[in-house]
Each structure stands twice: as structure tokens, then as C-alpha cells.
Amino acid sequence: MPTRKPSETYSPLYFLASVGAGGLTVTFFMWLMFWIPHPGKTVPVFEDIMAAFAQGNPLTQAMLVIAMAGIAFFAFQNIKLLIWNLQRYSAWRKTDAFQTFSKTNAQSQVLALPLALAMAVNGGFILGLVFVPDLWSIVEYLFPLAMVAFLAIGVLALKQYGNFLGRVLTEGGFNCAANNNFGQILPAFAFSMVGVGMAAPAAMSTSATVAGASIAISTFFLMTSALIAVVAMILGLRSMMENGANADTAPTLLIIVPLLTVLGILMLRQAHGFGVHFGVxxxxxxxxxxxxxxxxxxxxxxxxxxxxxxxxxxxGRFLFGSENSAGAYALICPGVALSVMMQFFLNNGLVKAGIVDKFGIAFWVITALAIAAQFAMVWLVLLLNRRHFGTPKGAEAVPAE
Incomplete structure (x- = not known):
């Protein structure tokens, strides 16, 4: 039986491959964020990393090398897969398949595009912090540019979601029986990713004006994301209770996990800005x-x-069997998000509250759980990329619904 690359049957859910790689970039940055000193700054930069390497023991140096290599590798994968998706998406939009797709529930999947764009901008900022010397000296000039970029992505997301809502709320045709998943929460995830990027200046800028604008605009995306997620979850549960969960799109049941991590970081960034600039x-x-x-x-x-x-x-069907679905990439973000949230819970929560000693036994036990989730997702990314972008034996692509 002839085999084809599953990715030859295009779906906008392949943007999640880029998002997953970008998320893994963040997990390696967490090592630098919480394990090395970065006095006077909310995040570590190139100079902090080099100082830690020069002063550290061999174990610290090995950690820094692994973290920087992980960031570089997955940032490259993030950008490569984003470019591939943009090229394929552009060609796919001109096909009859896209026209048919645009009249179904799955139309909202196009918001995986702004989700991936926002993740790429967030990942690009991490690359700059880690690998560009003296970046912090000009960072105040970069914040407004980053906000403009995120705002542009947010406008694109609003336009795409408006097209979907405008169609179903004026023409009808939304298939409630086929909504037996949490796929409609994907737009909320996209808006949350825009929002968390928009909130970064609130946590890092020394300008009250920039921080205030960051808080105000990111709050819009926070609330938009939350409203969409609540409604979509209720509609999805209603359909699943009646029709059972769709097997092909079952990974979307976990999409709330990364949504909560992204919204949590957004709120933490805002809280920092409120404390530094506005006395809250x-x-x-x-x-x-x-x-x-x-x-x-x-x-x-x-x-x-x-x-x-x-x-x-x-x-057994979609990871190790003969079936393939682009929706399997939705499994990566929950594991990544869990790892990141555990790091924030431990370092910004337990350690700062004085419950756990930094670098004590309990600290490393919880950290080990976060790293286990992280490397499980590294394995999953490599597995899925091989299945979908390589040529797996005896595997046929299954068109995404």
C-alpha cells in the first residue's frame, strides 16, 4: 500500500506544531528564569547567563548549555514550522476544500494562525534575551514595537473570529451535534496568547505609561478569551453528553490546560505592573x-x-497506530503548560511564600515533576513530527474534520 506524508492533507491545526515547539522554548527558558540570578531585572538576559556560566560549577554550566541548546533548537523548529504552515495555508485558501471547510464548525480552527504568530513573537523575545548582548539597554524601545505587533495579531484574530461568528449567527448552520469536543476553545487560546504577549511590558517596563497601556489592552484580550472559553466549554460539554466525544478531536478536551497557564502568566505580569507602577x-x-x-x-x-x-x-490509534490526525498536536500544549505552571507555582508561589526552600529537597522533587512533563513533550513533538512530516510506514492521512 503506498504511503503519503500525513501533512500532505493540510489542516490549520498544523499550526499547533509550531505552537508546541514555541512552548518548549519557554520550558527551557524557565530553567534560566528560576535557577540563575538576574538582579535588577524580572527576567535573565545574556549577561546574566554568561556570568552564571563563568561562576558556576560543572553541573550549572551543563544546565546552561542544555537550556540554551533547547531554546535554540525549539525556536528554530517554531519558526520553520510557522513558515511551512503559512506557505501551505496560503495555497490551501485557494482550494475548494477551504471553501467547504469555511462552512463548517471547523472554520474557527483558522485562529490557530494568529495563535502561532503570537507564540512566535513571544519566542523571538526569549531568543533576544538569551542570545543578544546588551539587549536590555534598548528594551524600552522594543516594548512599544512588540505591543504594536501583538495588537496587529489581535486584530487579525478578531477579524477571523468575527467572520466565523458573523456567519453562524446570521446564517446559522452551526452543527451542535458535531461540536462534541472543545475545539471551539481554540479561539480563546489564540486571544490569550496575544494577551500574554501584550502584558509583558507591564512586568518589565520602567515606564508607567507603557505598563498602563499594556495592562489595559491585555485586559481586553484576557476577558475576551475567558468569555469565549466559558461559552465554548458549555456548548462542547452539552454536545458530548448527548453524542459522546469525537475521537479524532479528543485532544481538544485538554486545551483548557494551556489556556489557564497563559492566562495565569498574563495575570501575574499584570499584578507585577500594578505593584511597581500603581501601588497595588x-x-x-x-x-x-x-x-x-x-x-x-x-x-x-x-x-x-x-x-x-x-x-x-x-x-494506540493516532500516536502508535496507522491513523494520523493533525489534532494530535493539541496534546503538546497541555504538557508544556503543566510544566510551566508547576515552575511558577513552585518558584513564585511556594518559595516566595516561604513554604519550600529554594534548591532544597522538596524544591527539586517538584522541579523533577515539571521537567518530566517537559521532556515527555519533547519526546511527543519528535514523535509527531516524524509521523506527520516524515513518511511513516503503512500510515495514511486522515482529513481533519
């Missing part, structure tokens, strides 16, 4: 409370979604 201090207790609630909700969602995936035998 939140304190370690508030941070611990927020991250605890978010992490607890994530574990609940993982149990719920994991139960469905196991019952359906998803891994």
Missing part, C-alpha cells in the same frame, strides 16, 4: 493562591480529558 501590591500569598487554583484546575482537566483519551484508545 499582591504579595506572595496572592500569587500562591492564584497558581494553586490554576494548577488544581489543570489537574482536574487532565483527569477528565485523559479518561476520555484512554477510553477511546487514542494513543
Amino acid at each position: 501590591e499582591s504579595g506572595a500569598g496572592a500569587t500562591l493562591s492564584l497558581t494553586s487554583k490554576l494548577l488544581g484546575a489543570q489537574f482536574a482537566i487532565l483527569l477528565f480529558g485523559g479518561l476520555v483519551l484512554v477510553k477511546q484508545g487514542y494513543a
Whole structure:
């Protein structure tokens, strides 16, 4: 039987391959963020990394090399897969398949494009911090440019989602029976990614004006994302209760996990800006409370979604079997998000609240769990890329619904 690359049957969900790689870039940055000193700055930069390398023992130096190599590799994958997707998406838009797609529930999947663009901008900022000397000296000039970029991506996302809502709310045709997944939460994820990028200056800028604009605009995307997610979750659950979860799109049941991490970081960035510039201090207790609630909700969602995936035998079919679906890339973001949220819960929550000693035994036990989730997703990315962009034996592409 002849074989084809599954990616030859294009779906906008392949943008999630780029998003997943970008997310792994963030997980390696967490090592630098929380393990090396960066006095006077909210994030580590090239000079901090070089100082830590010069003063560190061999274990510290090895960690820094692995972290920087991981950031470089997955940032490259992020950009490469984004470019591939943009080229394929542009060609796909001119086909009859796209016209048919645009009249279905799946039309909202096009918001994977601004999601990937926003992730790429966030990843680009990390690349600059880690590899560009003296970047911090001009960072105040970069913040307004970054805000303009995120705003442009946000406008694109609003336009795309407006096209979808405008069609279904004026013409009808939304298939509630086929909405037996959480795929309609994808637009919320896209808006949250724009929002977290827009909130970065609130956490890092020394200008109250820039920080204030950052907080105001990011709040719009925060609330837009939350509203869409709540409505989409209710509609999806209603359909699943009646029709069962769709096997091909079952990974979307976990999309709330990365959504919560991104919105959590957005709120933490805003809280920092409120404290530094506007005298609204939140304190370690508030941070611990927020991250605890978010992490607890994530574990609940993982149990719920994991139960469905196991019952359906998803891994045996779409990860190790003969079937392929672009929707499998939706499995990467939850693992990445869990790893990142655990790092924030530990370092900004437990450590700052004085519950866990930094670099103590409990610290490394929790960190090991975060790293286990991180490297499980590294393995999954490599597996999926080989299956979808290589030529797996005996595997045929399954068109995304």
C-alpha cells in the first residue's frame, strides 16, 4: 500500500506544531528564569547567563548549555514550522476544500494562525534575551514595537473570529451535534496568547505609561478569551453528553490546560505592573493562591480529558497506530503548560511564600515533576513530527474534520 506524508492533507491545526515547539522554548527558558540570578531585572538576559556560566560549577554550566541548546533548537523548529504552515495555508485558501471547510464548525480552527504568530513573537523575545548582548539597554524601545505587533495579531484574530461568528449567527448552520469536543476553545487560546504577549511590558517596563497601556489592552484580550472559553466549554460539554466525544478531536478536551497557564502568566505580569507602577501590591500569598487554583484546575482537566483519551484508545490509534490526525498536536500544549505552571507555582508561589526552600529537597522533587512533563513533550513533538512530516510506514492521512 503506498504511503503519503500525513501533512500532505493540510489542516490549520498544523499550526499547533509550531505552537508546541514555541512552548518548549519557554520550558527551557524557565530553567534560566528560576535557577540563575538576574538582579535588577524580572527576567535573565545574556549577561546574566554568561556570568552564571563563568561562576558556576560543572553541573550549572551543563544546565546552561542544555537550556540554551533547547531554546535554540525549539525556536528554530517554531519558526520553520510557522513558515511551512503559512506557505501551505496560503495555497490551501485557494482550494475548494477551504471553501467547504469555511462552512463548517471547523472554520474557527483558522485562529490557530494568529495563535502561532503570537507564540512566535513571544519566542523571538526569549531568543533576544538569551542570545543578544546588551539587549536590555534598548528594551524600552522594543516594548512599544512588540505591543504594536501583538495588537496587529489581535486584530487579525478578531477579524477571523468575527467572520466565523458573523456567519453562524446570521446564517446559522452551526452543527451542535458535531461540536462534541472543545475545539471551539481554540479561539480563546489564540486571544490569550496575544494577551500574554501584550502584558509583558507591564512586568518589565520602567515606564508607567507603557505598563498602563499594556495592562489595559491585555485586559481586553484576557476577558475576551475567558468569555469565549466559558461559552465554548458549555456548548462542547452539552454536545458530548448527548453524542459522546469525537475521537479524532479528543485532544481538544485538554486545551483548557494551556489556556489557564497563559492566562495565569498574563495575570501575574499584570499584578507585577500594578505593584511597581500603581501601588497595588499582591504579595506572595496572592500569587500562591492564584497558581494553586490554576494548577488544581489543570489537574482536574487532565483527569477528565485523559479518561476520555484512554477510553477511546487514542494513543494506540493516532500516536502508535496507522491513523494520523493533525489534532494530535493539541496534546503538546497541555504538557508544556503543566510544566510551566508547576515552575511558577513552585518558584513564585511556594518559595516566595516561604513554604519550600529554594534548591532544597522538596524544591527539586517538584522541579523533577515539571521537567518530566517537559521532556515527555519533547519526546511527543519528535514523535509527531516524524509521523506527520516524515513518511511513516503503512500510515495514511486522515482529513481533519
